[in-house]
Amino acid sequence: MTSTMNAPPAAPPRRARRPWIVPLMLVVTAFLAFSVPPYLTFDPANSRLEPPAGNDLYYPLLVAHVLFGTVAMSTACFQIWPAFRARHRRGHRITGRIYVFAGALPAGVLGLYIGWHTAAGPSVRVANLVGSALWLIVTLVGLRMARQRRYNDYRRWMSRSFALTMSIALSRVINIPATIVLTPQVDTTFGGSEELMTYSAASIGVWLSPLLLLLLTDWLLERRKPAVNRG
Numbered sequence: 001m002t003s004t005m006n007a008p009p010a011a012p013p014r015r016a017r018r019p020w021i022v023p024l025m026l027v028v029t030a031f032l033a034f035s036v037p038p039y040l041t042f043d044p045a046n047s048r049l050e051p052p053a054g055n056d057l058y059y060p061l062l063v064a065h066v067l068f069g070t071v072a073m074s075t076a077c078f079q080i081w082p083a084f085r086a087r088h089r090r091g092h093r094i095t096g097r098i099y100v101f102a103g104a105l106p107a108g109v110l111g112l113y114i115g116w117h118t119a120a121g122p123s124v125r126v127a128n129l130v131g132s133a134l135w136l137i138v139t140l141v142g143l144r145m146a147r148q149r150r151y152n153d154y155r156r157w158m159s160r161s162f163a164l165t166m167s168i169a170l171s172r173v174i175n176i177p178a179t180i181v182l183t184p185q186v187d188t189t190f191g192g193s194e195e196l197m198t199y200s201a202a203s204i205g206v207w208l209s210p211l212l213l214l215l216l217t218d219w220l221l222e223r224r225k226p227a228v229n230r231g
């Protein structure tokens with residue numbers, strides 16, 4: 001699929017040491033500060049998503065997803081921070097394991113369950129299942145590449161995993177203009193149902209955000225390849 005080199009991760013080139021990590025951490029902090037607190041009360045009445053009637057598993061699994069997702073988002077920032085990687089090799093390995101085993105993998109597995117039980121209709125359901133499955137697959141492939149010491153491939157797959165981790169924040173942002181654009185169509189396109197309009201706006205966010213971030217990631221990865229490899 002991509003080039004393979006049996007060399008450990010090298011120190012980042014000067015070009016890579018840019019202060020994008022600060023805005024990234026601010027975005028992550030803002031997203032977590034806004035999204036997570038209602039779930040720390042462990043009270044279903046504070047949930048932004050209504051648990052399906054008669055399903056006692058949904059709410060605890062949603063809370064677990066949010067907590068593992070928080071671990072994934074926080075540790076992902078350290079994983080892709082070139083200076084942290086270069087200066088704290090051991091720290092990078094430890095946060096990497098936390099990211100995979102206490103973050104992306106459990107949050108992704110739980111995403112499959114809560115995604116299936118979404119109240120937001122079939123389009124959101126399929127997007128949730130596809131997003132969760134992709135998150136699991138790219139993370140597992142990245143883990144396998146690391147175990148095989150195929151570090152170039154490992155970096156590529158973990159970059160895709162990172163993109164999917166961040167896609168949740170972008171989907172919430174896309175939701176805002178989608179809602180603004182669709183609101184005037186409640187009485188026409190959505191036959192008077194505000195609920196249907198909300199589901200459609202959510203669907204646009206959950207489909208577009210992973211797609212855009214995966215495309216952006218692969219474009220950035222291609223750009224960073226040595227010119228000779230680009231053909």
Ligand code: HEM
Binds near residue numbers: 065072168
């Ligand atoms: C690709 C990665 C992710 C996938 C596929 C995913 C999947 C899901 C699904 C299926 C739901 C239920 C939505 C519904 O019923 O329609 C959900 C809810 C939620 N997820 Fe994730 N998730 C991901 C990453 C994350 C991360 C990294 C966090 C960080 C904390 C997170 C936090 C939440 C929160 C807070 C909710 C509840 C909804 C809300 O209050 O806005 N998720 N997620």
